[in-house]
Amino acid sequence: MSANANANASAPAGRVPDAAGHFGRFGGRFVPEALVAALDELDAAYRKAMTDEAFLAEFDALLRDYAGTPSLLYSAERFSAKAGARILLKREDLNHTGAHKVRNVLGQALLTKRMGKKRVIAETGAGQHGVATATAAALFDLECVVYMGEVDTRRQALNVARMRMLGATVVPVTTGSRTLKDAMNEAMRDWVANVDDTHYLIGTAAGPHPFPEMVRDFVRGIGEEARQQCLDLTGALPDAVAACVGGGSNALGIFHAFVPDTDVRLYGFEAGGEGVETGRHAASITGGTSGVLHGTRTYVLQNEDGQTIESHSISAGLDYPGVGPEHAWLHDSGRATYAPVTDTEAMAAFELLCRTEGIIPAIESAHALAGALKIAPTLAAELGREPVIVVNLSGRGDKDVHTAGEYFGILDKE
């Protein structure tokens, strides 16, 4: 896509999202009435907080002193040489708890306190969001229950142990496909029953309004930092920004500051699993259709009757059959480009980063790396020079060592 095509992708008039959380035809609230009061309360608390200097100062201080942000923007020279592009890694893997997720969690935990609620619940796929939530709950002295698909509790056993060490209760979910979508169903059911004293700390920029907008605002520091860091480092904005897309928080976090910079191409890489054509994937935008899931209208993997289809990905954190509504809108408006990356491509990029840079990425983030490797030659040809690509390295790979070890066949037999 040319820079001009991007520039022509204009936003519809008015505020986005609108006051009811609509991003064009996406977003909104498709929830039981029982939750509306809590969503309204949350919306009011969040809007008040975002203009309250005391809140913002507290949030900033936590991000800096506790989470360790701003994260570095690192010029990955050896990886760049292989990529044929200058790759700048936004090192969210270096944050406390090992991923971008901590930013959202600290923001929502602060809001929970402000709303006077004593209990947080969360869904988790890879376990990163669960760990981040358990961490914030320990820090803020909140009771914490994390719902996790039974399949994921097995592939991410290390994170289950971490959550328990931090004092959280982990509930393995045995309904449906036993992955992230079912964990989200169970968390919703818990919330409907306990909404008085409980905040549902959703882990990505999806779900009913105000979650998509609020989560984006809590993580948008990623892009604000990266934009300035890139200017400082290279004297210019990057040619492209790349991120993996599960529910979409790390991608929106890094995209948001760049959306007005229409010369900067935005690429979201979805989990292509075994290949979109096989049907075994988690690429909701590339391989799905518009529908309603988990409280919002967005792209969904579903059959003709609107029944959700199970997603597949080697990465637990991307294994979700929906996507945040703002991505659906960015896709429709043409401002961002979405493409699938297969398990195989992601694992090749995973290995390449390990061997060239001594950095073990999360398998989720490896999808963004693989995507950058794919777009680099086209961008170089289009620009007639080496392109500069900022890649959101959304998390570290410690939690994935077992999966990756099995994948590469490097574990010793017992």
Place this chain on the structure above:
Amino acid sequence: MSRIGVAFDKARADGRAVLVGCMPAGFPTVEGSIAAMTAMVEAGVDVIEMEIPYSDPVMDGPVIQKASDIALASGVRTADTLRIVEAVAATGAPVVTMTYWNPIEQYGVDAFARDLAAAGGTGLITPDLIPDEADEWLAASDAYGLDRTFLVSPSSTDARLKMTAEHCRGFVYATAIMGVTGARAETSDAAPILVSRTREVTDLPVGVGLGVGTGAQAGTVAGYADGVIVGSALIRCLLDAPDQATGLAALRALSAELAEGVRTPIR
């Protein structure tokens, strides 16, 4: 007046509440669910609430989840659910369809309204569609003369209660308990309060659901509400039974007990 309205009026004249019995379409099979709903009507259920099974039923507890999973695994399609409406409506009882929103959106809102009306259905109960997002459904239900039942909750503000009731037609569904479907030992204190709050803003009949499982509980709810909505307890009759005949017998027995309950309101 809608056919559901007629059923509520008749019950009110008789000094009792309407018994609404819920069953997932296609559970355990299309034919099996028609037999179950027919048996419920024969044993005294006044109105059938047929739930379209959905893969992600966030308002439902374990019993309805399990029954929905069985129905989906047996291969029931949205089009089949319309056939079930037609067959059950032939008993003479009003059949209202309860559905999460996505299956309707995928079928096409206008097309579904048209086909539901043609099948003899009275309207929709929409657990995850609030009037705020319902423009397309408001138009389609007007076009085909279908009832609209939105939910009200103990947590609804007065303003939302009024707005929601204003968008309803047929009856209003009061979710008595903050929580998902499933029979409970006790129904809640919040329910009578919610019903009287709802009555202040609408003349429509008010049905109370979530948690009722026995004739005595039905009698308690009949003491303050116009309709008693029972789901999980009826479904469990089939889930727990070793074979269809035993299941249908249990279903008939519980339906009759509940029908007796709504005729002996405890005030």
